[in-house]
Structure formats: C-alpha cells, structure tokens
Amino acid sequence: MNWVSLIILLAALQSLAFGGLVAWARGKYKVTAPAISGNEVFERFFRVHYNTNELLFVFMPSIWFFASYLSPLWGSILGGIYLLGRVVYAIGYVRSPAQREIGFVMSAVPAFILLAGAIYGAICSIVLT
Numbered sequence: 001m002n003w004v005s006l007i008i009l010l011a012a013l014q015s016l017a018f019g020g021l022v023a024w025a026r027g028k029y030k031v032t033a034p035a036i037s038g039n040e041v042f043e044r045f046f047r048v049h050y051n052t053n054e055l056l057f058v059f060m061p062s063i064w065f066f067a068s069y070l071s072p073l074w075g076s077i078l079g080g081i082y083l084l085g086r087v088v089y090a091i092g093y094v095r096s097p098a099q100r101e102i103g104f105v106m107s108a109v110p111a112f113i114l115l116a117g118a119i120y121g122a123i124c125s126i127v128l129t
Helices: 002-028 042-069 072-095 097-127
Strands: none
Touching: 002 042, 002 072, 042 072, 042 097, 072 097
C-alpha cells in the first residue's frame, strides 16, 4: 500500500502543479481573476486543471479501495498510468485541444478500471462476510 499512498499523494501534487500553471498562465496572458476566459491558451491551462480535478474525484477513492480489496500492485500500476496520462493530456491539450484524446484515454480508462474494481471488491467483501 506504500506505492498506492505515494501515487495518491503524487496525484494531489499534480493537481496543485496544474493549478500553479493556471496562475502562471493567468499572469502571462493577462486574464484577471475571477475571469476564466479571454485568452484561448489560458483557457486550455484552466481546462486541464479543471478536468483533472473532475477525474481526481473518481481516481483517489477508487485507487485506495481497489488496492484494499483487490491488489495494491495493480492499483499502483493503474495509478501510475493515470498520472502519466494526465501529463500527456495536459501537454496535448495546451498544444491543441484536438491532441488531448490519448492523454484522456490514458487517464480515464485506468480511473474507471479502478472504480469498477473497487465496486466489485466492496460487493464481494459484503457477500463473502
């Protein structure tokens, strides 16, 4: 579970880093708070951060329960793919929104596998006890 804990913490750090990039882009492209539009490149940074946080809400509990019920090793592997996928997503989206698909798939698929596995593990633990 140590690897799972590290991956969860890295996912939180990744979200903070993406938030830092939003702050940097806000300054660079002169988008004054509370505005979230006004410059297309800024909006891409903002969407990367926002979309990451949306998926993080599913990812964090899912990896923890998946690892607890099924496999810390596979939870860690899927979590690592998720983290890498978010980086690929961010790079692709900032370059051109059309380039975000590979990163989205690399992060969304592991997150949903973790969610499905966590639900399966929880149901099995209820039925078997």
